Amino acid sequence: MSSRKQPKGKIRPPKKPNSADAQFNDNWDRLAQAIREIHKKNASILSFEELYRNAYNMVLHKNGDKLYNGVREVITQHLEEVAVSQVVPAFPLSGASSSQTNPNGAGGANFLKVLKTVWEDHTTCMLMIRDILMYMDRVYAKTANVPLVYDLGLDLFRDTIVRSQNYPIQNHLLEVLLQQIKLERENEIIDRTNVKASIDMLLELTDASTKDTVYATDFENKFLETSSEYYRVEGQMLVGEYDAPEYMKKVDKRLNEEEQRVRHYLSQTTEPKIRNIVEEELISKHLKTVIEMENSGLIPMLRNEKMDDLGRMYKLFGRVVKGHDEMKSAISDYIRELGKAINETVTSNTTAEGGNAASGDKQTGATVAVRWVQEVLDLKDKFDKVQNLALSNDKAFQTSFNEAFEYFINKNSKSPEFISLFIDDNLKKGLKGKTEEEVDSVLDKTITLFRFIGEKDVFERYYKQHLAKRLLLGRSVSDDAERGMIGKLKVECGYQFTTKLEGMFNDMRISSDTMTDFKEYLDKSVLEKPKLDLSVTVLTSTFWPMNLSASPRCNLPPELTKACGTFQNFYLGRHSGRRLTWQSNMGTADIRGSFKARKHELNVSTYQMVILLMFNDKQDGESLSYEQIKGESDIPEADLKRNLQSLACAKYKILVKEPKGKEINPGDQFNFNNDFTAPLQRIKIQTVASKVESEGERKETREKVEEARKHQTEAAIVRIMKDRKTMEHNLLIAEVVKQLQSRFMPNPALIKKRIEALIEREYLERATGDRRVYNYLA
Amino acid sequence: MSQLFSGLSQDFSRLLKDADDYNVIIEVGEGSNMKKFHAHSVILRARSPYFHSALSSEWSRKENGCIVFKQLGVLPSIFRILIKYIYSGTIILDEHQGNDLFEILAAADQFLLYELLEYLQDYII
Numbered sequence: 073m074s075s076r077k078q079p080k081g082k083i084r085p086p087k088k089p090n091s092a093d094a095q096f097n098d099n100w101d102r103l104a105q106a107i108r109e110i111h112k113k114n115a116s117i118l119s120f121e122e123l124y125r126n127a128y129n130m131v132l133h134k135n136g137d138k139l140y141n142g143v144r145e146v147i148t149q150h151l152e153e154v155a156v157s158q159v160v161p162a163f164p165l166s167g168a169s170s171s172q173t174n175p176n177g178a179g180g181a182n183f184l185k186v187l188k189t190v191w192e193d194h195t196t197c198m199l200m201i202r203d204i205l206m207y208m209d210r211v212y213a214k215t216a217n218v219p220l221v222y223d224l225g226l227d228l229f230r231d232t233i234v235r236s237q238n239y240p241i242q243n244h245l246l247e248v249l250l251q252q253i254k255l256e257r258e259n260e261i262i263d264r265t266n267v268k269a270s271i272d273m274l275l276e277l278t279d280a281s282t283k284d285t286v287y288a289t290d291f292e293n294k295f296l297e298t299s300s301e302y303y304r305v306e307g308q309m310l311v312g313e314y315d316a317p318e319y320m321k322k323v324d325k326r327l328n329e330e331e332q333r334v335r336h337y338l339s340q341t342t343e344p345k346i347r348n349i350v351e352e353e354l355i356s357k358h359l360k361t362v363i364e365m366e367n368s369g370l371i372p373m374l375r376n377e378k379m380d381d382l383g384r385m386y387k388l389f390g391r392v393v394k395g396h397d398e399m400k401s402a403i404s405d406y407i408r409e410l411g412k413a414i415n416e417t418v419t420s421n422t423t424a425e426g427g428n429a430a431s432g433d434k435q436t437g438a439t440v441a442v443r444w445v446q447e448v449l450d451l452k453d454k455f456d457k458v459q460n461l462a463l464s465n466d467k468a469f470q471t472s473f474n475e476a477f478e479y480f481i482n483k484n485s486k487s488p489e490f491i492s493l494f495i496d497d498n499l500k501k502g503l504k505g506k507t508e509e510e511v512d513s514v515l516d517k518t519i520t521l522f523r524f525i526g527e528k529d530v531f532e533r534y535y536k537q538h539l540a541k542r543l544l545l546g547r548s549v550s551d552d553a554e555r556g557m558i559g560k561l562k563v564e565c566g567y568q569f570t571t572k573l574e575g576m577f578n579d580m581r582i583s584s585d586t587m588t589d590f591k592e593y594l595d596k597s598v599l600e601k602p603k604l605d606l607s608v609t610v611l612t613s614t615f616w617p618m619n620l621s622a623s624p625r626c627n628l629p630p631e632l633t634k635a636c637g638t639f640q641n642f643y644l645g646r647h648s649g650r651r652l653t654w655q656s657n658m659g660t661a662d663i664r665g666s667f668k669a670r671k672h673e674l675n676v677s678t679y680q681m682v683i684l685l686m687f688n689d690k691q692d693g694e695s696l697s698y699e700q701i702k703g704e705s706d707i708p709e710a711d712l713k714r715n716l717q718s719l720a721c722a723k724y725k726i727l728v729k730e731p732k733g734k735e736i737n738p739g740d741q742f743n744f745n746n747d748f749t750a751p752l753q754r755i756k757i758q759t760v761a762s763k764v765e766s767e768g769e770r771k772e773t774r775e776k777v778e779e780a781r782k783h784q785t786e787a788a789i790v791r792i793m794k795d796r797k798t799m800e801h802n803l804l805i806a807e808v809v810k811q812l813q814s815r816f817m818p819n820p821a822l823i824k825k826r827i828e829a830l831i832e833r834e835y836l837e838r839a840t841g842d843r844r845v846y847n848y849l850a
Numbered sequence: 851m852s853q854l855f856s857g858l859s860q861d862f863s864r865l866l867k868d869a870d871d872y873n874v875i876i877e878v879g880e881g882s883n884m885k886k887f888h889a890h891s892v893i894l895r896a897r898s899p900y901f902h903s904a905l906s907s908e909w910s911r912k913e914n915g916c917i918v919f920k921q922l923g924v925l926p927s928i929f930r931i932l933i934k935y936i937y938s939g940t941i942i943l944d945e946h947q948g949n950d951l952f953e954i955l956a957a958a959d960q961f962l963l964y965e966l967l968e969y970l971q972d973y974i975i
Contacts, residue, residue, distance in 0.1 A: 120909035124900070125923055128960055203903035210899075210962060 096135050099126040100142055103204075107146050110200050113193075123204040136212030140221075143205065147198075147225055151232035154190055160239050162186035164248060180248035181263055187245065188269035190233065198225035230277045230286060245270065246291060250298050253333070257302065268337035275339055287339055295338075296345055299330075303353035311358050315368035317381040320388055323354045327388075347391075356392045363402050370402050374458065382462035400469055403455075404476040410451055411480025418444045418484065438493055441486075445494035448481065449517050478524040488531035491521055496538040499554060500547050511553060519560050528565060529784070529815045530777050535561075536617040539573060543580050544609060544658050551577070565814060575615035583609040586643070593642050602635035610643070610652070618655070625706045626656040626678075629685050656682075657711055665726065667748045674726065675756040679707050679715040684726065687744040695730070695741040716742070718757055724750060726757070781816060785826045788812055790835055793848035801827075801844045859938040865890070866937040874905065874917045878929045885926035887933060891917060897936045900961040924960075928953045935966055943973060 106123050109115060130139045164179030202209065202222045209220045219227065235242050249270060256262045274287035282289055303326070310319055327350055334343040362385075363370045373381045389395030418440055455473050463469045481487050495518055498511050506514070525531055542548040554577070562570045587607055594601055628636070640652055659678035663685075664671055676684065682705050686696060702712055713736045720727040721734050726748060730741040788811045793799060799807075805823050812818045827846065830836045839845035869888035876887040891910075894901035903909060910917045921929065931954055935941045943951070951974065958966040 115908065118909075119920070120904050121919065121921055124904070125960075200908055203906070203909065206899060206903060206962065207960070 096130060096133070096138070099130050100139065102126055103130075103139070104142060104146050106204065107143065107201055108150070110197050111150050111193075115200055120204060124207065127205050128207040131208050131212045136208060136216065139205075139208055140212060140216070140218060140224075143201070143208075143221060144224060144228065147201075147228050148232060151194070151228055152238075154194075155233055155236055155239055155241065158186055158190055159233060159241055163240075163244050180251050181266055183244060183248050184252070184266035184270050185263075187273070188266055191229070191269065191273045194225065194229050198222050201225070226277055227280070234274070234277060234286060235290075242290065246294055249291065250295065253295070254298070254302070256333070257329070264337050271337050271339070285339075288341070292339075292342055292345070295342070296349060299346055300349050300353065303350055304357075307354045307358055310354070311361050316362050316365040316370075316373070317368060317378065317384070319358075319362055319365075320381065320384045323350075323388060324384060326350055326354060327391075351391045355388060355395065359389065359392070359395060359398050363398055370399065371406050374403065374406060374454075377454070377457070379458070379461040382458060386463050386466070396466070396468065400472045403458075403469070404472045407451070407455065407473060407476035408480050411448070411477065412483070414444060414447045414451065415480060415484045417447075418486075418490075438497065441490040441493035442497050444484070444487075444490050445518065445521065448477075448521060449514075452477065452517065452520065474524070477521075478526070481521065481524045482526045487521075488525050488527055489534045491518060491525065492531055492534035492538050494518060495535070495557060496542065499542060499549050499557065508550075508553065511549070512556060515557055515560065519564060522561075522564060527777075527816045528569070529780060530773075532569060532815075533617065533773060533777055533780075536573065536576070539576060540617055543576060545660070569815075572615045575612060579611050579615060580609065586610060589646075590639060590642055594638075599638065602638055603631050604635055606632075606635040606639055608639050608643075611655075618658070623653045624655065624657050624711075625708060626682060627704065627706045628654075628656060628678075628682065657708075665748075668746050669749045670753075672748075672750060672752075673754045675754070677715060677718075677757070679705075679711055680719055680757060682707065683712075683715060683719065687727075690744070692746060693743065695743045698736065698738055698740045698742070701742065712736075716740075722758060724748070724755055724757055781818070781822070782826060784812060784815070785818055785823055786830060789823070789826055789830060793836060793846065796848070798839065798845060798847045800842075801846070804846065855939070859940055862893070863934070863938040863940070865893075866933065873915070874919060876929075876933075877918065877920045878924060878926045880922060883926065885929075887929065889933065893937060898961050898963055924957050925953065928957050932957055932961065932963065932966075935963070941966070941969075 103123060103126050106118050109118055127139060130136065162183045162185075164183050199222070202220070205221045212218075213220050218224070231237075233241060234245065249267060252262045252267050271287065271291075274291055275285050277286040278284070279286055279289040306326075310322055314322060327347065330346050330350055331343065334340065334346060338346075365372075370382075370385065372378075373385070385399065386396075389399055459465055459470060459473065484490070495515060498506070498514055498518075522528075522531065539554070542554070548554050558570050558573050558577075561573070590608070636654060643652060644650060656678045661676055661678055661681035663674050663676060663681055665674050665684070674684075683701060686701065686704060690696065698716070701707075701716070702709070705712070707715070716727070716729075716736045717734075719725075720729040720742060721736075725745055728743045728745045729736075730743070785808065788808045789804070792804060792807050792811070804827070805820050808823050809818055809820075827836065831838065831846075834849055836846045837849055839847055866889065872888040872890055874889045874891045874894065876889060878885050878887060891901075891905045895905050896902075904919060905917060910919065912918070924932075928950070931941060951970070955967065955970045955974070958970060
C-alpha cells in the first residue's frame with residue numbers, strides 16, 4: 073500500500089441524500105450486532121458487503137467519531153465479560169508461587185492456556201472487525217489521529233485484561249510465567265507453547281507512556297531479578313558441591329539453556345541481559361574459587377593435560393572481563409614454578425657432582441645440561457599443546473607464557489651454556505640414531521629456547537667453544553647440519569652474530585685444501601719426507617674461541633717437531649707475513665702399541681702421545697713418576713692430570729698407576745701396561761668431551777664475557793655519539809641499551825663507567841653548560 | 851528498468867472480457883438492474899484492499915466452487931468502468947460526463963482505489 077498515497081484532495085464524493093439520525097442508528101445497530109456476532113464466532117451469517125457499506129456510509133456522513141467510540145464500547149464490554157467469565161475462573165488455585173500443592177504448576181499452565189485462547193480469539197475477531205471497518209481506518213482514523221481499530225483492540229485488551237484494574241490478572245500472569253521458567257530450570261517439562269503465547273502477547277502489546285512493549289515494562293525486569301537471585305543461590309551451591317570440570321559443565325549447560333529459552337519463548341532483546349546475569353553469578357563471582365579448586369582446578373587440569381576441560385574454561389572464562397587475565401596469571405605462575413623446579417634439580421645435581429668434579433666424570437656434566445634443556449623443551453611442548461588444543465592459540469596467553477619461560481630460563485645462569493651443550497649433543501656424530509629431520513626439528517625447538525635467553529653473547533661464546541671442539545676433533549655429524557644450525561642463529565640474531573662461526577668453517581675447508589697441496593708438495597720435493605703423516609688445521613686466531621696467540625708449553629718428540637717444521641716452511645712460503653703457533657693441546661695422534669697379547673692401534677690426544685712415547689725408552693717394569701712425566705713433557709698441570717687419567721684410570725688402562733685410584737696425585741708412579749688386552753684392534757682413548765665448565769672455567773668465561781661487553785658497550789657509545797655529536801645522558805643510555813639488548817641486557821652502571829672511560833680517553837667530553845650532556849670529540 | 855505496460859494492460863483487458871478460468875461472480879445492483887460480472891479473485895484482491903478482505907476466506911462464500919459476491923449501492927455501468935480499470939489500469943473519461951464522473955469518484959473511494967481516486971480529483975479540477 074505504501075506506493076498508493078492517501079488522497080488529500082479537497083473534493084470528496086458527493087453525500088448521498090441525508091436520511092439523518094434514524095439512518096445512522098439503524099446502521100450502527102446492525103454493525104454493533106455484527107461485532108457481537110463476530111465475538112460469538114458467528115461471522116458466517118454476516119455479509120461483508122453490507123457491513124462495509126454501513127461503516128462506509130457512517131464515515132461518509134461525518135459520523136466517524138460516533139462509530140469509533142461505539143466500536144470501542146462494544147469491544148470493551150466484550151473483554152470485561154471475557155475477564156470475568158473466562159480469565160478469572162482460571163486463576164491458579166493456591167496462588168502461583170506455591171509449588172507444593174501444585175508441583176507441576178498445572179494450575180499455572182492451565183491459566184496460560186486459557187489466556188492463550190482468549191488472546192487468540194481476540195486477535196482473530198479484531199482482524200475481522202478491521203476488515204469491515206477498513207474505510208473507517210483509512211479515512212476517519214487517519215484524519216482524527218486515533219489508533220487504527222486493530223491497535224485500539226490491542227490497547228483495550230491491555231487495559232481490560234492484561235492490566236485489568238478490577239482483577240489481579242497481571243500478578244497472576246507474571247507469577248505463573250516466572251514459576252513456569254523456574255520449573256523448567258529445575259528440569260520439569262513445561263508446555264512451552266503456552267508460555268510462548270503469553271510472551272508473544274506481552275510483546276505485541278505496547279505500554280502507552282514508554283512506547284515500549286508490555287513485555288519490557290512489566291515482565292522483563294522481574295524475570296531478570298528473579299534469575300539473578302536464582303543463579304546467585306545456585307552458584308554458591310554448585311561451587312560447594314562440584315569439582316571444577318563438573319562445575320564448568322553445569323555452567324555451560326546453564327548458559328546454553330538460557331540461550332535456548334530465549335530463542336524458544338522469550339524476546340531476543342533479553343538474550344544479552346540474561347547471559348550477563350548467568351555470567352556474572354556463575355562465572356565472575358567464582359572465578360578464583362574455580363581456578364584454585366584443589367585437585368580439580370586449573371593447575372590439576374594442566375598437570376593431567378585435560379585439554380577439554382581447559383578448553384571449556386578458556387571459552388567460559390573468556391565471557392567475563394577478568395576471566396582470561398586470571399587464567400593467564402595462574403598458568404604463568406605455574407610455569408614459573410615448574411621452571412624453578414627444573415632449575416633446582418639441575419643445581420642440586422651439579423652441586424652433588426661438584427664433590428667429585430676433580431675425578432673428571434665428564435659425561436655427567438653434559439648429561440645434566442642435556443636433561444635440563446630436554447625438560448624445558450618438554451615443558452614448552454606441553455604448553456604449546458595446551459595453547460594449541462585448549463587456548464585457540466590466543467596471542468595474549470602466548471605472550472604471557474613466553475614471559476614465564478624467559479623468567480625462569482634466565483634465572484638459571486647456566487642456561488646459555490646448557491643450550492649450547494644440548495645443541496652440541498645433537499650435532500655430534502653418531503648419537504642416538506636420530507635422522508637428520510629429527511635432529512633438525514629438535515634444533516628448531518631449541519631455537520625457541522634460545523630466543524628466551526637474555527645473555528646471547530654468553531651463548532655465543534659457549535657455542536664457539538663447542539663448535540671448535542666438534543670441528544677440530546672431527547665429531548661434527550655433518551657440515552650441512554652445522555650450517556643449518558648457524559643459519560637458524562643467523563635468522564635470529566643477524567650475520568654479525570655468526571660471521572666468526574662461519575669463519576671457523578672456512579678455516580676447516582681451506583685447511584683441507586692446504587693439506588692436499590702439502591702432500592703434492594712433499595711428493596714433488598727432494599726434501600726428506602717426514603717419518604709420520606702430519607695433518608694440520610690452520611685456524612685464524614680471531615675466529616676461534618681459544619687463545620691461540622702463543623704455543624702452550626709441551627715438549628714434542630723430535631720426529632714431530634721436524635715434520636712441523638717442514639709444514640711451516642711450506643705454509644709460510646705460500647702465505648708470507650703470517651705467524652703459525654702450534655696448539656699441541658688440541659691435536660690427536662694415531663700410534664701403534666705392542667702389548668704382550670697383540671698389537672693395537674691407539675687413537676690418542678697429542679698430549680697422551682707425548683706421555684706414551686716416553687715409555688718407549690724404558691725397560692719393562694720401569695716406572696715413571698708423575699713429577700718425571702711433568703718435568704720431561706712440560707705439559708700444563710691440569711691438562712697433564714686429565715690425560716693421565718684417561719690413560720690410567722678410564723676404560724682402557726694403557727698405563728698402570730701406583731697407588732691405584734681415580735685421582736692423579738703428585739708422587740704417583742706409572743707403568744706401561746704390557747698385559748693390556750682389548751677385543752678391538754683399533755682403540756680410541758676417550759678424549760676430553762664437552763662438559764659443563766668447572767667453577768674456575770666458568771669464572772674465566774664470565775670474565776671474558778664481561779671484557780667483551782665492555783668493548784661492545786664502548787663501541788656502541790662511540791657509534792651513537794659519532795652520529796649525534798651531542799647527547800643527553802639518559803637518552804644516550806637508552807639508545808645504547810636499545811642497540812645491545814639483542815645480545816645482552818647492559819646494566820646502566822656499566823654504560824656509565826664506559827662513558828667515563830671514554831671521557832678519560834678523550835673520545836667524549838662533558839658539555840660546559842650542562843654536566844648531563846656529552847659531546848663527541850672527533 | 852524498462853516499463854513495458856501496454857501489452858500487459860491489453861492482455862489483462864482480454865482476461866476480463868473472456869473471463870477465462872474465472873472464479874468469482876459479482877452480482878452488481880438489484881432486481882432487473884442486476885448484472886453479473888465474471889472475474890478472478892487473485893486480480894481483484896491484489897488490486898483493491900476492499901476486495902482483498904471481501905473475497906478472503908473469512909468473508910466469502912462459494913457456490914459450486916465459485917465465489918458469489920453481491921455488491922449493492924453501485925450501478926452496473928459504473929462498476930464496469932471500475933473493474934476495467936482494476937484489470938487494465940486504463941480509463942477513458944471523455945465518454946463519461948458530469949454526474950457519471952462523480953459516481954465513479956464515489957465508487958473509487960468506497961473500494962479504496964487510491965490511484966484512480968487521485969487521478970479523478972486532478973481530472974475534475
